[in-house]
Amino acid sequence: MPRILAGKPIIDALKEDGLKRVAALKDRGIDPVLAIVRIGARPDDLSYERTAIKRAEALGIGVRLFQLYEDAGQDALMKAIGEINADQGIHGCLMFRPLPAGYDEEAACEALDPRKDVDGIGRAALARVFTGRGEGFAPCTAAACLEMLDGYGIAIEGKHVVVVGRSLVIGRPVAMMLLERNATVTVCHSRTENLPAVVKAADIVVLATGRARAYDKTYFSPGQIVLDVGINMDEDGDLCGDADFDSAEGVLGDEGAITPVPRGIGGVTTSVLMKHVIEAAQRCEC
Amino acid sequence: MPRILAGKPIIDALKEDGLKRVAALKDRGIDPVLAIVRIGARPDDLSYERTAIKRAEALGIGVRLFQLYEDAGQDALMKAIGEINADQGIHGCLMFRPLPAGYDEEAACEALDPRKDVDGIGRAALARVFTGRGEGFAPCTAAACLEMLDGYGIAIEGKHVVVVGRSLVIGRPVAMMLLERNATVTVCHSRTENLPAVVKAADIVVLATGRARAYDKTYFSPGQIVLDVGINMDEDGDLCGDADFDSAEGVLGDEGAITPVPRGIGGVTTSVLMKHVIEAAQRCEC
Missing domain, CATH: 3.40.50.10860 (Leucine Dehydrogenase, chain A, domain 1)
Known part of the structure; x- marks a missing residue:
């Protein structure tokens, strides 16, 4: 069975670091x-x-x-x-x-x-994500994906990452951030032909379409790392991700890993938001 | 043998259109x-x-x-x-x-x-390419790739495009422009593992690394469309592209196509520059 990449250890580490930095600011x-x-x-x-x-x-x-x-x-x-x-x-x-x-x-x-744009919603922040130049914060959810990979010691460089979804909140910025970290990055979307085959070929998959349990075992292959960014409500009112978790879990194998929903990337996003607020306060000259 | 996608017909069409628009401006x-x-x-x-x-x-x-x-x-x-x-x-x-x-x-x-940035060198222009918001012109070479595909009636939507190179002059912007046109886009670079296999899987390949004749037949497969953006000088002082043209030509087959260097995309880039100048003049309120 794949490793379950819970958000908690990442959230705890960000909290520990944040507490120190807030204390230094208050000093x-x-x-x-x-x-x-x-x-x-x-x-x-x-x-x-x-x-x-x-x-x-x-x-x-x-x-x-x-x-x-x-x-x-x-x-x-x-x-x-x-x-x-x-x-x-x-x-x-x-x-x-x-x-x-x-x-x-x-x-x-x-x-x-732009200096207060801690969730990367303006063009200035997005330009920085795209060009690597200028100032600004990345969208928190995109940054949370990288915190998750880094926190669990998953290598990015040279890996083939397939991002499903191309929004400015997550798909496009996370693709650019992974490219910056030397991943080979493919961006897919609703018009992608033969999506299951494209996703299956990835080392790392980022699901960011907001389609409840839309991706089942036919999309995955053994050993893949699946980051499920979707936070959706199913027919019963329960939270679920874009992946059909039980189905995906069955094919990822012992070498694979997947983030759960809830208790996966969602909570890390909030921690990244706090990290950005702290950084903005550190940068300000007040 | 593959179709040779010369720049001339595209340049001629852009010239014809440009002449009309300049005449209207002068009026x-x-x-x-x-x-x-x-x-x-x-x-x-x-x-x-x-x-x-x-x-x-x-x-x-x-x-x-x-x-x-x-x-x-x-x-x-x-x-x-x-x-x-x-x-x-x-x-x-x-x-x-x-x-x-x-x-x-x-x-x-x-x-x-930014209104005069007709080659898309500033952050504002690049932000527009990335976000689709705001104003500004795309880098001319990236725009020339799309002119070439459109001019030769090559479909983009749903196709898998592999871009080799991730510069802000061509690789990243052309990737975003193709994504906007509903292609599935993969961006590769020097750290990509198993590059030949990744490039071989594409429907359309954009070579933009500036490495003279670095990509031979081992990178290509029958039926592919190859846009060679490289303009390099070989040991004999002759211009050549990133593709090893003769070697590539041998595997692309009758359904394939490739842009030559010289007389390929290079000249189209200059025409796109003129198109952007005309558009900038049309937009200005002088």
Whole structure:
């Protein structure tokens, strides 16, 4: 049976490191603070928010919640972002997306100060991921995939990684980050011909399509490392990944490995967010 | 034997279209102008410059040459870029790279007004290629690959494209542009394990490593489309591509195709540069 790559050891290691760095910041008189922008009250957002607040508290990171009614409108959103940019006591900002219908999400992403863009939602941050130049943070989920591989000592260099999904939140940035680490990277998507064969040929697979249990044993081969980034709700209301876990587990073999959902990459993403807030606070000259 | 994908028909089609668009611009009182920034007098740069000037003249595009001595220094270079940015009569700028030792190339690339960055050298342009958001032109060589495929009616959607090389001038941007067109894209490089097998599995191959005749028949399979972006000088001083053309030609078969070097993609790149200058002039509000 494959190794199960739980998020916990990675989360614990990031917490240990984070505690030290926050203590060092506080010694310098800096209290790291994360702003959260939430429009409306979608259950997904609320659930992530609770985790983020708990994680921040455990590290001594402050949280400032900017909560808008669903019909608050673009101007109110831009005003909130403007306040966050102007407030030297805020080091990073998480904005829940997608925004409700009627909001200009791109304008909001671009309005955020790139130095506070700890989830890599603006063009400046994404340009850095693509070019390796400039400043900015990578999207947290993409960075969480690399934390997972590094944390479990899985080599990246020279490996063939197949990324399924090409969003700007995860697929494209994780592909570029793995390329930077000398992986050979293939990006697949809904139009890919013969997807099972392409995925089967990989050493490492990143599933990031948001399709509940869509990838079963026909997609995998023995010895593969599967990072399942999907967080989906099945018909019974249970959380599940993009992989059909039980089916995949059966073919990956003793040399293979797979991240579970829940208790896999999801929680690591929140820890990476905190890491980015700490780094933003370390970089700021306040 | 494979089809030889010469640049000429593509260049001719771009010229025909360009002439019409320049005429329409002149009717509006706009004379499109390209600035060329050259430091020193490297034979490669001079050769490309001659082609660019000839191509511009044939289309009625003006050229302003900003020529600096090799030891002119960063300040002089930044001053030239500042002049280009400020001059409303200049619509696009080509800067020969790599810059000589001692120059800060990144600073120079970022200083250029993104609206005039017709060769996609700045972060803003590259961010657009990566994210599909914002404004800016793709690097000309990357765009030339797509012109070639489209011009010869070669389907991209769903095809597996293997890009060998990951530079910001060609490898990474062409990968993103092909992904945008719904290809499945693999990016390879010097650390890729078992490169011949990976390249052999492609429907379309883009060679962009600048290694003279490095890829022979062991890399190719029947029916493949090979775009050879390399422009190298062999031991005899003759131009050649990254592919070992004669060897590759032998295995691609009647269904395959390959671009020659010279008279392949190189000349199309110059035509794309002119296309971008015309588009920049069309967009400007002068």
